[in-house]
Amino acid sequence: MTDNPEWRPCPCAQPADESPVAWRPRLVFAARDYVTGDAFTVVECPQCGLVRTQPRLSAAALAKYYPKSYHGAAGARRFPSVVEWLQNCLYAGRAARVERAAGGRPGHVLDVGCGRGHLLRAFQRRGWQVAGTEIDRHTAELVRAETGADVRPGLLEAFAGADGGFDAVVLWHVLEHLHDPAQVLRDCARLLRPDGTLFVGVPDVRSWEARIGGNKWFHLDVPRHVTHFSRPVLRDLLGRAGFAVLAESSVAPEYDLFSFVQTMLNRLGLRHNILYNALRSGAARLFPMDATDWLQVLVSVLLAMPLSALFLPWMLATVILRCGATVAIIATKTSRLPGGGQTG
Known part of the structure; x- marks a missing residue:
């Protein structure tokens, strides 16, 4: 599944100490691919601060997480x-x-x-x-x-x-x-x-949104975001x-409102990225949806209205403080x- 099952040195860091302790990553949280349910961990390099998805997949292993429907x-x-x-x-x-x-x-x-x-x-x-x-x-x-x-x-x-x-x-x-x-x-x-x-x-x-979302953040998208x-x-x-x-x-603009709403819906316990998947045209959907999923979509739409109202003050604050x-x-x-x- 991986090109190396062990933790690897961060490619961006330049540690003075080349021992494994010098680059051993700090665990941020565990996360799952919302399409397949496969488990991953998200870690931070202690040298440079870059955050990575682990385990590191080979190109061939990663390809399976990009279905034909990914681009439509x-x-x-x-x-x-x-x-x-x-x-x-x-x-x-x-x-x-x-x-x-x-x-x-x-x-x-x-x-x-x-x-x-x-x-x-x-x-x-x-x-x-x-x-x-x-x-x-x-x-x-x-x-x-x-x-x-x-x-x-x-x-x-x-x-x-x-x-x-x-x-x-x-x-x-x-x-x-x-x-x-x-x-x-x-x-x-x-x-x-x-x-x-x-x-x-x-x-x-x-960003604020990433901190609140944690492993439910819309933009996390493991393992496609490595x-x-x-x-x-x-x-x-x-x-x-x-x-x-x-x-x-x-x-x-094409991300901000929707990523805020979808992240909050994820945190509320609805199926991860259910609204995003529903908005994709039929052949472009990343996972099949049954009646229960469509009921969650209805709930998501109803909740999206008050969440969208909250977005304006949120957006103004993040723009001013540069933490979008x-x-x-x-x-x-x-x-x-x-x-x-x-x-x-």
Whole structure:
């Protein structure tokens, strides 16, 4: 099931003491995959603060936790039309934000883990030359056929040899799915031109919502989320990879309201992520639902109304105090890595 059943040193830490005691992780809590019910633990590195899902699964073992329904069926929507329309509006704003940070004009962008290509399309509409990667080969081929973009199966290795070839690289809610974020960020720096722009977004494991949710937090999503970031840890990783942070945000409209409501429903004892699963279009559902589940959906909808009313003051507080459930950072590639190494 795992590539090593023992706890492993954190790939991001740099302990002075290489003994096992120096990197032995601290247990945060036990958690279960809400789709399969399989048990995992969530641990924190004492050296760098990165939080990880254990045991660490091999790529082959992890693949079974991404069913074909994960990205939705070919030509079908994952969510109702109004939800996908709203998402596309937000993607358009996100592409515009990256463009402003990249100098205010279209360039060449790489969307790592592009999924169904919604953000790629937003960049295309702004005149960008777009490329993407997607682990799932079928999804990569589908997006390439639909958009005409250079979308390749895999991750950054799919563009080996394209050093300095991109004006912007996007890692939108992708980094948490990867075992070695430090190496991924270094690879992004290699692919970017000098002063290129990186846009990265991840759930914030130190947010108020995560602290209240614990192992019921909507964004925890073990084992698909193999690493879990806080704002300071992400900033540190970016700095060590050769990036300077330009801007930060703890607001992600397509996630914030729903993740708050679903987390609270989970804490109230309803089936984990039941409303999220119900909102996915039939073929895209992650687990089958029976009459009891649909009764819980009805209860969830009724509870969602008062919970949504509570969200406005909650959102204002988290924005002011910068402790929202997600963190998004725009960073620029610097000319040299810490310690004097070249980034590209």
